[in-house]
Amino acid sequence: MQSPVVTQPPLLKVTELCWSVGNTTILQNIAFAIKPGQFVGLLGPNGAGKSSLLRCLYRYSRPGSGEVTFAGQNIWQLSADEYAKQVSVVLQETPSQFNLSLYDVVSLGLTPHKSLFSSTTKADKQIILQAIEQVGLSHHCKQSFDSLSGGEKQRALIARSIVQGPKLLIMDEPTSHLDIKYQIQLMELAKSLNVTVLASFHDLNLAASMCDELLVIKQGKLVATGTPEQVITEKMLSDVFGVCAEVSAHPQSEQLKKVIPRITYFYGYQGGSANAKK
Numbered sequence: 435m436q437s438p439v440v441t442q443p444p445l446l447k448v449t450e451l452c453w454s455v456g457n458t459t460i461l462q463n464i465a466f467a468i469k470p471g472q473f474v475g476l477l478g479p480n481g482a483g484k485s486s487l488l489r490c491l492y493r494y495s496r497p498g499s500g501e502v503t504f505a506g507q508n509i510w511q512l513s514a515d516e517y518a519k520q521v522s523v524v525l526q527e528t529p530s531q532f533n534l535s536l537y538d539v540v541s542l543g544l545t546p547h548k549s550l551f552s553s554t555t556k557a558d559k560q561i562i563l564q565a566i567e568q569v570g571l572s573h574h575c576k577q578s579f580d581s582l583s584g585g586e587k588q589r590a591l592i593a594r595s596i597v598q599g600p601k602l603l604i605m606d607e608p609t610s611h612l613d614i615k616y617q618i619q620l621m622e623l624a625k626s627l628n629v630t631v632l633a634s635f636h637d638l639n640l641a642a643s644m645c646d647e648l649l650v651i652k653q654g655k656l657v658a659t660g661t662p663e664q665v666i667t668e669k670m671l672s673d674v675f676g677v678c679a680e681v682s683a684h685p686q687s688e689q690l691k692k693v694i695p696r697i698t699y700f701y702g703y704q705g706g707s708a709n710a711k712k
């Protein structure tokens with residue numbers, strides 16, 4: 435007997451989301467769903483609306499219309515603490531942490547789980563130190579957060595997310611200030627956490643190699659969704675990003691048993707026509 439196909443309910447579902455500032459529409463009818471365990475990349479040119487969309491998902495901005503549900507519940511019906519226990523956010527710009535040490539910043543991940551006057555237990559300390567070790571920053575524990583390098587700061591924020599123990603990790607261009615080694619390391623670290631991840635990227639090759647699914651937005655509209663192989667095409671790169679490029683298979687595709695698109699950009703072509711190089 436054939437077993438029935440069980441479709442996994444989405445962890446995050448966005449339905450017909452619109453968001454405007456005054457009379458200007460920034461996001462238009464955005465709809466997608468993310469299943470538990472997926473690593474999803476959000477792509478789009480400058481000003482396309484990536485940060486605006488992510489802000490609607492981590493409850494910083496309230497959509498003008500449409501709905502965002504997390505595990506079936508409208509996110510605006512959950513308390514801020516309830517949502518923070520389940521969804522963690524890492525942003526590209528880190529506001530000053532007013533001389534808090536790295537340890538203190540990572541310990542803030544416990545805040546949604548604690549009542550106002552409860553103190554940090556031995557078990558909590560263990561969790562914090564373990565997370566700091568996991569991101570390779572044990573020897574910086576007492577250093578002030580503000581004095582860490584950009585890459586160390588981003589890793590510290592991932593440690594804070596580990597402590598928070600979210601089901602969903604939202605990252606808005608977390609690698610934008612990092613050198614290539616740290617970019618790869620940070621994304622591999624996020625992947626190793628086994629939580630659902632939604633991250634915006636500017637490096638399309640990095641997104642293609644890390645993500646299970648990609649979402650592409652252009653001028654506030656979702657214009658492509660699917661696996662990297664489905665989404666990263668010469669036509670999409672030309673239509674959405676205005677660049678001329680060739681897409682081939684990454685040499686590790688065979689070894690990793692999945693097609694990882696690899697983009698080679700061509701220079702000196704205005705308008706990004708996919709045929710310009712031919």
Ligand SMILES: Nc1ncnc2c1ncn2[C@@H]1O[C@H](COP(=O)(O)OP(=O)(O)OP(=O)(O)O)[C@@H](O)[C@H]1O
Pocket residue numbers: 455460478479480481482483484485486487
């Ligand atoms: N609070 C706001 N007030 C006015 N305009 C805004 C506001 N927030 C976003 N915008 C506009 O919305 C558009 C999308 O911005 P957003 O920051 O979401 O884009 P993005 O895709 O993240 O861009 P980038 O890749 O450059 O970071 C931009 O034109 C921006 O100027």
